[in-house]
Amino acid sequence: xxxSGNKWFFLxxxxxxxxxxxxxxxxxxxxxxxxxxxxxxxxxGQKVRSYLNTLGIHIGDWLTVVQRAPFRGPVLIEIHGTxxxxxxxxxxxxQVDMDGVVDTLSGRMEAVEAGS
Amino acid sequence: MRFVLAGQPNSGKxxxxxxxxxxxxxxxxxxxxxxxxxxxxxxxxxxxxEVVDLPGIYSLTSSKTVSGPAERYLLDESYDxxxxxxxxxxxxxxxxxxxxxxxxxxxxxxxxxxxxxxxxRGIEIDHESLSRxxxxxxxxxxxxxxxxxxxxxxxxxxxxxxxxxxxxxxxxLEVEEAIDEIKAMIAExxxxxxxPRRLIAIKMLEGDPHITERVNKHTPGLIxxxxxxxxxxxxxxxxxxDQVVSGSRHAVAHSVEDRVxxxxxxxxxxxxxxxxxxxxxxxxxxxxxxxxxxxxWVVFGVGKRVEEPLLVAFNWLQGSVADQFTxxxxxxxxxxxxxMGLAGGVAIVLPYLIPFLIGLAILEDTxxxxxxxxxxxSFMHRIGLHGKSVLPLILGxxxxxPAIMSxxxxxxxxxxxxxxxxxxxxxxxxxxVVIFGLVAAFMGPLWALVIYLLNIFVIVILGTxxxxxxxxxxxxxxxxxxxxxxxDVKTLIAKTWLALKEFITxxxxxxxxxxxxxxxxxxxxxxxxxxxxxxxxxxWLLGLPVAVGMTLVFGVLRKELTLVMLVQxxxxxxxxxxxxxxxxxxxxxxxxxxxxxxxxxAVLAKQMGWKGAATISGFTVVVAVIxxxxxxxxxxxxx
Numbered sequence: 094x095x096x097s098g099n100k101w102f103f104l105x106x107x108x109x110x111x112x113x114x115x116x117x118x119x120x121x122x123x124x125x126x127x128x129x130x131x132x133x134x135x136x137x138g139q140k141v142r143s144y145l146n147t148l149g150i151h152i153g154d155w156l157t158v159v160q161r162a163p164f165r166g167p168v169l170i171e172i173h174g175t176x177x178x179x180x181x182x183x184x185x186x187x188q189v190d191m192d193g194v195v196d197t198l199s200g201r202m203e204a205v206e207a208g209s
Numbered sequence: 210m211r212f213v214l215a216g217q218p219n220s221g222k223x224x225x226x227x228x229x230x231x232x233x234x235x236x237x238x239x240x241x242x243x244x245x246x247x248x249x250x251x252x253x254x255x256x257x258x259e260v261v262d263l264p265g266i267y268s269l270t271s272s273k274t275v276s277g278p279a280e281r282y283l284l285d286e287s288y289d290x291x292x293x294x295x296x297x298x299x300x301x302x303x304x305x306x307x308x309x310x311x312x313x314x315x316x317x318x319x320x321x322x323x324x325x326x327x328x329x330r331g332i333e334i335d336h337e338s339l340s341r342x343x344x345x346x347x348x349x350x351x352x353x354x355x356x357x358x359x360x361x362x363x364x365x366x367x368x369x370x371x372x373x374x375x376x377x378x379x380x381x382l383e384v385e386e387a388i389d390e391i392k393a394m395i396a397e398x399x400x401x402x403x404x405p406r407r408l409i410a411i412k413m414l415e416g417d418p419h420i421t422e423r424v425n426k427h428t429p430g431l432i433x434x435x436x437x438x439x440x441x442x443x444x445x446x447x448x449x450x451d452q453v454v455s456g457s458r459h460a461v462a463h464s465v466e467d468r469v470x471x472x473x474x475x476x477x478x479x480x481x482x483x484x485x486x487x488x489x490x491x492x493x494x495x496x497x498x499x500x501x502x503x504x505x506w507v508v509f510g511v512g513k514r515v516e517e518p519l520l521v522a523f524n525w526l527q528g529s530v531a532d533q534f535t536x537x538x539x540x541x542x543x544x545x546x547x548x549m550g551l552a553g554g555v556a557i558v559l560p561y562l563i564p565f566l567i568g569l570a571i572l573e574d575t576x577x578x579x580x581x582x583x584x585x586x587s588f589m590h591r592i593g594l595h596g597k598s599v600l601p602l603i604l605g606x607x608x609x610x611p612a613i614m615s616x617x618x619x620x621x622x623x624x625x626x627x628x629x630x631x632x633x634x635x636x637x638x639x640x641x642v643v644i645f646g647l648v649a650a651f652m653g654p655l656w657a658l659v660i661y662l663l664n665i666f667v668i669v670i671l672g673t674x675x676x677x678x679x680x681x682x683x684x685x686x687x688x689x690x691x692x693x694x695x696x697d698v699k700t701l702i703a704k705t706w707l708a709l710k711e712f713i714t715x716x717x718x719x720x721x722x723x724x725x726x727x728x729x730x731x732x733x734x735x736x737x738x739x740x741x742x743x744x745x746x747x748x749w750l751l752g753l754p755v756a757v758g759m760t761l762v763f764g765v766l767r768k769e770l771t772l773v774m775l776v777q778x779x780x781x782x783x784x785x786x787x788x789x790x791x792x793x794x795x796x797x798x799x800x801x802x803x804x805x806x807x808x809x810x811a812v813l814a815k816q817m818g819w820k821g822a823a824t825i826s827g828f829t830v831v832v833a834v835i836x837x838x839x840x841x842x843x844x845x846x847x848x
Contacts, residue, residue, distance in 0.1 A: 139416075139451055144620075144687055146455045147267035149302035152448070153456075163490045166587035167596060167686050173301050173463075174330065178583040180595055180686030 119191065122168055122184035124158045130189035131155050137186040145187070149173045156189075211259040212365055215283060215310060216294030217303055218265030219691045221322040221352040225294060226262035227700075228358050229253075253362045261288070269309035270415055270455070283313060284404055290369035291317040292361070297327035297334055297349075300470060304462035305455075311343060311375045314405040318368050319347045320361050325354070326692070331473035339469045344376025353697065377407070378465070380457040383445050387414060387438050394434060400427030414439065415451050480693045487577075488690075493584050500577070504568050505661075509654050512561035512645055519556035520782050523548070539732060546728030546777060550721030553773025556782075558720075561645045562712060563705065565638050569607045570704040574696035578603060579688055586686050592669055593676020596686040598628040602668075605635030607708065609809040612637075613816060623681045629816050630675060630825050631668050633805040634832070636661070639716075639768035640801050646772050648797045651785040656794065664801060667836060716767050723763050723770055724777050730759070731778075751795050751837055754779070754788065764800060766807055771800045795841040802833035 124130050132154050135142045150156070150172055159176060160169040167178045179187070216222045230249035248261045263279040283291070293310050295303040310317060321336050340347040348364055350357035379385050391410035401409060401423055412420040413435060425432050439450040446453045486492045527548050534541035572578060578600055586596030597619055605612035612632045616625045636644060649657035730736040736759050740747075743758030760774035775796070779787050788796070804826050805813070814822035 139449070140620075141684070141687075142449075143270060143451060143455065146452070146459070147270065147305075148687065148689060149299075149305070149459070151456050151459045152452065154459075160488050161490060162493070162583060162587060164587040165590075167583055169488060169583065169690065174299050174332075175302060176690040178579070178586070178596070178686055178688045178690055180586055180590075182685035183687055 118188055120185045121156075121158075121170070121179065121187040121189050122181050124168075124189060124191070126158055126161055128191065129155060129157050130191050132187060133190050134188040135186060136188065137183075141183065141186060145183075148177050149175060150177065150187075210256065210290075210366075210369060211261065211288040212290045212292055212369065213261045213263060213283070213286075213288045214292050214294060215263050215279065215306075216265060216320075216322075217267055217296065217299075217306055218689065220265065220294045220296040220303065221350075222262060222265060222294045224352040224697075224700075225292075225320060225322070225350070225358060225361070226260060227703075228352065228355055229260055229362065230262075251362075253366050256366065258362075258366070266306065268306055268455075269313075270412075270417060283310070289316065289372070290365055291315055292320055292365055293317055293345075294320045294322050294352075296323050297321050298323050298330050298332060300327075300332070300334065301463045301466040304465055305458055307343065308378055308458055308462055311345070311378060312405065312408045312411060314374050314408070316369055316372050317345045317375050318361070318365050319343070319345055320352075320357075321347050321349045322352050324349050324356075325351045329476055329478065331475040333471040333473060335469045335471075339465070342376075342465055342468065343378065378461060380454070380461060383442060384414075384454060384457045387442050390438050391435070394431055395424070395428070400424045411454065414442070415454050484580075484693050487580055487693075488583065493580075497581065497584050504572070505658065506654070508561060508564045508568055508641075509645060509649055509657070511564040513650065515560035516556060516646075516650070519560065520552075523552035523556050524782060527552070539729070542728040542732040543725055546725035547721060549728075549777045550717075550724030550773065552782065553724065553769070553776060554717045554720055557646045557772055557776070558639075558642050558712070558769050561642050562638055563709065565641060566607065566705045566708045567701060569604075570701050571696050572603070574694070574700060574704075576691045576693050579690050582686065582688055583690060590683070592672030593683060594624055594627060594672065595683045597688055598624060598631075601628050601632050602635055605632040605637060606641065607638055608711075609633055609635065609637045609805055610812050613809065613812050616816065620684050621681065623679050624683055626817055626821070627672065627675045627679060629813060631672055633809055633813060633825055633829065634664070634668050634671065634802065636664055636801050637768065637809075639806070642769050643772045643800050644797055647775075647784065647793050651793055652790050660797065660801060663798075663836070663840075667802070667832065671832070716769060719767060720770060720773055723766065724773060727759055727763065727774055727777050736778075746834070750834060751799060752841055753792050753796055757796060761799070761803070764806075765804055768800065768806055791841060791844045794844050795837045798837040798840045799833050802836050803830050804833075805829065 118133065119130075121130065121132075132150060132152050134152065135145060135150075145151075154172060156170045156172040158168060159171050162169070165181050167180045168184045169176060169178050171177075214222045214226055226247070226249070229251035230247070248259055251258050251260050261282070263282055266279045269280055269283065291310055291313070293307050295307060307319065319339075321334065321339070324334075327334065334349075336347045336349055346364055346368055348357055348361045350361055352358060380388070388407060388410045391413055392406050395406055395409060401420070404420075409420060409424065413424065421432065442450050442453050446456075448456065487496055527545065530544050530548050531541065534544055581603060582596035582599045585599045589595050589598055598616075600618065601612045601616045604615055609632060612635070613629045616628045616632065619625045619628060644657050644660055648660060727736065730739075736756075739762065740755050740758035743761065744755050747753045747758050747761070748755055756778040757775060760771045760778055763774045764771035775784060776782050781787065784793065804810070810822050810826055813825055
């Protein structure tokens with residue numbers, strides 16, 4: 094259903110998608126101030142993941158980077174109307190997508206279903 | 210009847226609780242501040258109801274390390290109604306907890322709180338349709354201003370009497386199928402009768418260690434069939450099963466939010482503007498220094514201005530009391546000790562303690578502490594911890610006991626231990642009184658500042674050493690930054706009073722009694738032998754008058770005692786007439802660093818065992834000797 098020559102574009106790991114140059118997955122600690130990004134993967138163990146989940150940070154959610162503290166300090170994000178400070182270490186485990194080029198699986202399925 | 214208040218941190222639970230409890234529980238604008246829960250009896254519509262305030266929780270999912278008391282209470286205890294306090298301005302996220310609470314299958318009511326805050330953010334909520342979707346009554350409240358609380362408790366009482374269980378809000382189809390499958394497996398005999406089967410199934414899917422263990426004990430074979438169900442779910446979604454369940458709950462919560470919320474444009478107020486400056490990468494740091502410096506100067510300024518006239522009054526009182534007795538008699542000694550004990554409490558301790566406690570309460574209630582954690586995170590990483598450790602350390606400037614207890618907000622055992630050890634070195638308000646009463650008063654406030662900076666320096670070194678010595682890395686900062694809020698005067702007074710009461714009822718009588726005991730010991734010439742015993746330390750190493758030996762012994766009971774006992778031992782409140790500034794500095798340095806008080810040792814022992822507490826205490830004496838001898842030499846050379 095979804096694969097048309099492409100492999101499964103699973104969690105944005107498909108390098109063929111969008112033709113190389115537009116590939117825009119990055120980790121949250123490198124996102125600039127006032128930029129919006131969408132969470133596409135949370136690395137690290139279940140502990141980190143479930144803790145981020147309880148604070149309302151899930152795969153597929155949009156967030157805005159509000160502030161970045163100097164000296165490799167934490168990143169302050171806004172998500173669902175709440176502000177959360179994430180240390181650089183934690184932020185580097187959150188993979189995000191900036192331009193909506195790399196999409197989540199569920200988003201693709203919706204798009205395909207809407208198109209067909 | 211028993212009602213339970215449950216909600217996420219910073220949802221305003223405690224202020225609802227306080228409205229019925231009459232300010233017996235203090236609130237703080239910091240996530241997870243109410244570490245243990247409090248209960249009160251309240252009279253609602255003529256009926257006596259027990260109201261329990263649980264610590265704020267983000268979700269009902271308990272992790273391996275932190276098995277929360279709130280989760281356990283909700284699952285195991287008997288109660289008649291859950292009052293779920295929901296922050297209306299963060300409806301989507303709050304509903305994730307609400308969905309879990311609903312699955313407890315107990316009667317529930319929702320207090321849709323902070324409606325004013327939501328309106329300011331441009332969020333309009335159709336609470337009636339929210340009530341229809343969730344199948345529980347919804348009452349809108351503004352707990353900070355006491356709005357809607359009367360109706361909340363009246364409706365709660367009515368709903369609890371009817372005892373209607375809430376609706377089941379389904380997850381997505383595949384998760385529901387998995388839940389049904391597990392439910393069918395445990396259908397034969399419910400292993401945990403007080404928890405609904407549906408919730409057991411959800412928690413087993415999520416891999417909750419506590420529930421899984423209990424089920425396994427009851428029906429051992431069941432666990433083996435679980436991975437099959439989990440694998441199918443993982444294959445369908447491509448995520449791990451815990452993420453599938455929590456993601457599904459997240460999606461349901463936000464779709465409920467979308468159905469009941471109308472977004473309008475938010476209004477930006479002074480709080481957002483101030484906050485932007487406080488957290489800004491350029492202005493945040495300097496503002497932090499400014500705020501803490503202001504705090505220091507105000508406490509010192511107020512304390513000094515109040516202390517001086519009080520000391521004059523007590524000197525006069527001491528003289529006139531002494532006139533009533535034969536000099537050198539036992540009764541004269543006892544009376545003198547009594548006056549000195551009173552003077553120590555009223556004139557020396559309270560003038561600094563009260564402004565300090567008010568200041569600390571303001572920092573807590575405005576929500577500045579989490580911002581400090583944010584700003585200082587990279588600094589704390591340098592000593593092997595992360596930003597959240599700042600909070601116990603800052604609270605340590607108030608009192609070491611609650612500060613060390615608050616280390617349980619930290620996720621890792623290693624961070625908890627290091628932070629607890631470092632916290633015992635932070636000059637608590639009792640030690641602050643000594644610093645202000647001796648060094649700031651007789652040598653000037655700049656010298657007091659030097660002591661604080663020296664203290665921080667020593668803590669940084671200790672932290673670095675401890676972090677190197679204990680294996681493992683800090684897990685990193687994940688902390689919600691709540692909105693700034695104006696502190697409520699009533700809560701401030703209540704909080705200050707709560708801390709002050711501890712001093713007045715426990716420390717002060719101890720102070721007066723010790724002062725009298727010291728007087729009697731001196732009268733009987735017994736103090737001399739203890740002083741002589743300690744003289745290698747006090748006279749030889751530290752170069753202090755021999756009479757201070759006893760004061761250090763009493764100081765282990767309460768650190769304020771060192772100051773009051775010093776006054777008593779030297780026989781004057783004008784300490785600078787009998788001690789040189791070098792001696793004052795050395796004495797204060799030693800007092801700041803040596804053995805934390807009895808209460809702190811006890812709480813350390815509770816956190817890390819008697820061995821750990823003894824190690825830390827012994828360690829503090831070594832550090833105290835090194836620092837004060839170094840201070841003595843340095844002052845002798847350069848001062």
